[in-house]
Amino acid sequence: MAEKVAVDPQAFKKAVDEKTNARLKMWLEICAHCGLCADTCHFYLSNDRDPKLIPAVKGKKVLEAFKKKDKIDEAFLEELYWTVYGDCTMCRRCTMFCPFGIDIATITSTGRGLCVSQGKVPENLVKTIESYYEHGNQMEVSEEDWIDTLQWMEEELQEELPGATIPIDKKGANLLYTVNAREPKFYPMDISQAAMVFYLAGEDWTMSSKGWDDTNLAMFAGDIKAAGYVSQLVRDAAEELEVKRVAITE
Numbered sequence: 001m002a003e004k005v006a007v008d009p010q011a012f013k014k015a016v017d018e019k020t021n022a023r024l025k026m027w028l029e030i031c032a033h034c035g036l037c038a039d040t041c042h043f044y045l046s047n048d049r050d051p052k053l054i055p056a057v058k059g060k061k062v063l064e065a066f067k068k069k070d071k072i073d074e075a076f077l078e079e080l081y082w083t084v085y086g087d088c089t090m091c092r093r094c095t096m097f098c099p100f101g102i103d104i105a106t107i108t109s110t111g112r113g114l115c116v117s118q119g120k121v122p123e124n125l126v127k128t129i130e131s132y133y134e135h136g137n138q139m140e141v142s143e144e145d146w147i148d149t150l151q152w153m154e155e156e157l158q159e160e161l162p163g164a165t166i167p168i169d170k171k172g173a174n175l176l177y178t179v180n181a182r183e184p185k186f187y188p189m190d191i192s193q194a195a196m197v198f199y200l201a202g203e204d205w206t207m208s209s210k211g212w213d214d215t216n217l218a219m220f221a222g223d224i225k226a227a228g229y230v231s232q233l234v235r236d237a238a239e240e241l242e243v244k245r246v247a248i249t250e
Ligand code: SF4
Pocket: 040, 041, 042, 043, 054, 055, 058, 087, 088, 089, 090, 091, 092, 093, 094, 095, 104, 105, 108
């Protein structure tokens, strides 16, 4: 849970101004309240059809935030926080059913960005973002552990396919393969299985010692600045290795 924070109305207004754009304004204004999105949301369905959990109603909370600008208080920030972090996973299912294509997930993400301006972000996501900055991945995997894991998985691979390798930092390869940081931490065999596919397909591929985590939980948190930093890590690795393409694990 996020800690209680003092409200900074000016920072909130600045975030509102920065995030206001024509597409968002249109989405926030055109909802016809038809209710078609209600039954698409798992939060609504699994909470006795609580009207507060209808996607359009959650979108309205963000609209309220945009209208309030610097007129926010702690109580409102608390409500917004729970709506955008607690009541929406940004799955986009509701958008598939909205006749106007109103993208509640993007609206939620924008609402999260407003909370970021107040430092009001779930603690676990804050720790994850710190890990990206410190270790370059969301799971606090050190470079040494990452390389050890790749070498260990290469040994496993060679038991089945002698001669197969897991190339690291190979310059000019066709493909840079990136993974979810949960793989080296919890499911390392996924890496050797992917390597098996690449080997049997005759792919010219590599993994990178840096910028290998393809998740971006900073984006999920609504922290756009940190999200840009995380994306740049993979981009830098791809440019440094001069690969032609980047593949992600999921
Ligand atoms: S995007 Fe959010 S509001 Fe829409 S269905 Fe998914 S969880 Fe529900």
